[in-house]
Amino acid sequence: MxxxxxxxxxxxxxxxxxxxxxxxxxxxPGGSLSSADVFTYLYFEEMNIDPKDPKKADxxxxxxxxxxxxxxxxxxxxxxxxxxxxxxxxxxxxxSYLQGxxxxxxxxxxxMSSGSLGQGISAAVxxxxxxxxxxxxYRVYTLLGDGEIxxxxxxxxxxxxxxxxxxxxxxxxxxxxxxxxxxxDQVCSPYPIDRKFEAFNFHVINVENGxxxxxxxxxxxxAKAVKGMPSCIIMKTLKGKGVSFMEGxxxxxxxxxxxxEYEIAMKDxxxxxxxxxxx
Numbered sequence: 001m002x003x004x005x006x007x008x009x010x011x012x013x014x015x016x017x018x019x020x021x022x023x024x025x026x027x028x029p030g031g032s033l034s035s036a037d038v039f040t041y042l043y044f045e046e047m048n049i050d051p052k053d054p055k056k057a058d059x060x061x062x063x064x065x066x067x068x069x070x071x072x073x074x075x076x077x078x079x080x081x082x083x084x085x086x087x088x089x090x091x092x093x094x095x096s097y098l099q100g101x102x103x104x105x106x107x108x109x110x111x112m113s114s115g116s117l118g119q120g121i122s123a124a125v126x127x128x129x130x131x132x133x134x135x136x137x138y139r140v141y142t143l144l145g146d147g148e149i150x151x152x153x154x155x156x157x158x159x160x161x162x163x164x165x166x167x168x169x170x171x172x173x174x175x176x177x178x179x180x181x182x183x184x185d186q187v188c189s190p191y192p193i194d195r196k197f198e199a200f201n202f203h204v205i206n207v208e209n210g211x212x213x214x215x216x217x218x219x220x221x222x223a224k225a226v227k228g229m230p231s232c233i234i235m236k237t238l239k240g241k242g243v244s245f246m247e248g249x250x251x252x253x254x255x256x257x258x259x260x261e262y263e264i265a266m267k268d269x270x271x272x273x274x275x276x277x278x279x
Contacts, residue, residue, distance in 0.1 A: 162200040
């Protein structure tokens with residue numbers, strides 16, 4: 001798929017995120033918006049998946065380690081056809097299968113329930129090890145937040161993955177620079193992220209703009225070509241990307257827009273969509 005088409009889909013994903021969080025009156029829009037492009041690239045270009053057969057044995061696996069970014073994950077799954085887009089407005093509602101964090105038992109396309117920060121990467125490492133032990137060909141992808149990697153369990157999992165040379169594992173870090181309590185370098189700095197993963201025997205790929213499809217394409221192609229060690233893609237992104245008043249604002253880590261803010265956000269994203277159509 002061409003990069004422009006992927007950009008258009010990512011913009012639709014962003015509209016879905018804002019719509020779902022507004023309907024829920026709760027949720028995490030900031031990090032969902034910063035990672036909308038990588039969700040789109042994974043599900044529309046990179047991964048071997050089939051919405052009509054979400055449990056097919058040879059599918060690539062994805063684990064959302066930063067599980068609170070479920071609105072972005074659900075939006076990409078819905079756009080890809082795993083379940084109806086209309087269901088996104090039931091996010092976090094009583095009785096809805098779209099819970100505040102991913103639930104593998106009830107949501108088509110979700111390979112692992114997640115939400116407790118730091119744990120998702122461990123599940124992904126286990127999946128990658130299983131593929132190696134059984135001679136399966138699938139790859140495993142996991143998305144972490146840059147605040148999340150302050151958790152010690154992340155580095156235990158990384159140590160194991162590097163030691164076992166799990167070259168079918170691709171760890172992605174959404175480096176938007178902000179976590180719930182503020183800038184990551186002020187809360188409990190995980191920098192230098194690249195050198196840390198290198199120390200655990202990962203092949204590290206730094207992406208200057210993780211909201212750029214061409215740069216994501218190059219990064220994932222490089223990761224797939226690596227043999228004998230796991231890969232880590234560290235992508236710099238903009239928290240709240242696409243919505244003027246959310247961009248770069250820590251306050252939008254975990255709150256929903258009111259009706260007036262929702263209208264402004266959707267107009268922002270409509271303008272982005274119109275600009276993409278002019279290209």
